[in-house]
Amino acid sequence: MPPVENPQSRKGLVLDGVKITLRGRVLCDLDLVVAPGAIVTLMGPSGAGKSSLLGHICGTLEPGFDVQGSVWLSGRKINDLAPQDRQVGILFQDDLLFPHLSVGGNLAFALPGDIKGAGHRREKVEQALEIAGLAGFAGRDPATLSGGQRARVALMRVLLSSPSALLLDEPFSRLDAKLRSQFREFVFDQARKQQLPTLMVTHDPDDASATGGEIITLNGPVA
Structure with a gap:
């Protein structure tokens, strides 16, 4: 090239x-x-x-x-x-969700530090779950999700890191x-x-x- x-x-x-x-x-x-x-x-x-x-x-x-x-x-x-x-965000074949965190906790982990305030951060997580078709899943244990649901959470976690x-x-x-x-x-x-x-x-x-x-x-x- x-x-x-x-x-x-x-x-x-x-x-x-x-x-x-x-x-x-x-x-x-x-x-x-x-x-x-x-x-x-x-x-x-x-x-x-x-x-x-x-x-x-x-x-x-x-x-x-x-x-x-x-x-x-x-x-x-x-x-x-x-x-x-x-x-740079990267998505692997394994979802690599943290088992000790809830679905919402996994997503919140990726949020940049300049997003301040618990309410604002929670709103970002809820918006991501809605986009993924997983509204209301923030409190779920990742182990209870299907493979497709886990994959969507993994993607949204990458995207939330901006x-x-x-x-x-x-x-x-x-x-x-x-x-x-x-x-x-x-x-x-x-x-x-x-x-x-x-x-x-x-x-x-x-x-x-x-x-x-x-x-x-x-x-x-x-x-």
Whole structure:
């Protein structure tokens, strides 16, 4: 792909010459712009560097990888920022809800600190539950929810953190076919409504085609 021109001036998520190498083998080498509201899909075999790339973007890539290039988000270079300062939200295949917190507690945990006052924070949680079709669920134990309900709570928790970009690491893979389609549509709809540049990793061609967006195939390590 050609280099990204003036990445600082581009809106959305920009990968400018991002090259990830492990023990001398190139996992991925990308120049990419994901515009606000666009959904770009990464596909490829296991070990091709898809999840490693997401980890680099959100700041959680494990030591041992060599990384070149820059990641920009909304005109801000985020490479050297701590994960909590990057404003990148990520949704995994496991919902990772906290078992010791209620559904409302899980959502409130994600709210930024600048949202003050118990009433205001509770209102944000209730609005999120209503959007997810789970009004009145704030006091529920996450263990009492169905898989689809847990997935929706997990997404709303990510969105309540006010991210400027959304990463999807196979978040639909544990759902059955009907729930997968419904939840996928819900996730994509929310990403577009909030104008989030979204980068998705999947092995499922149906997930990729459902985005209507660009699909990039990573072919695996290159010596």
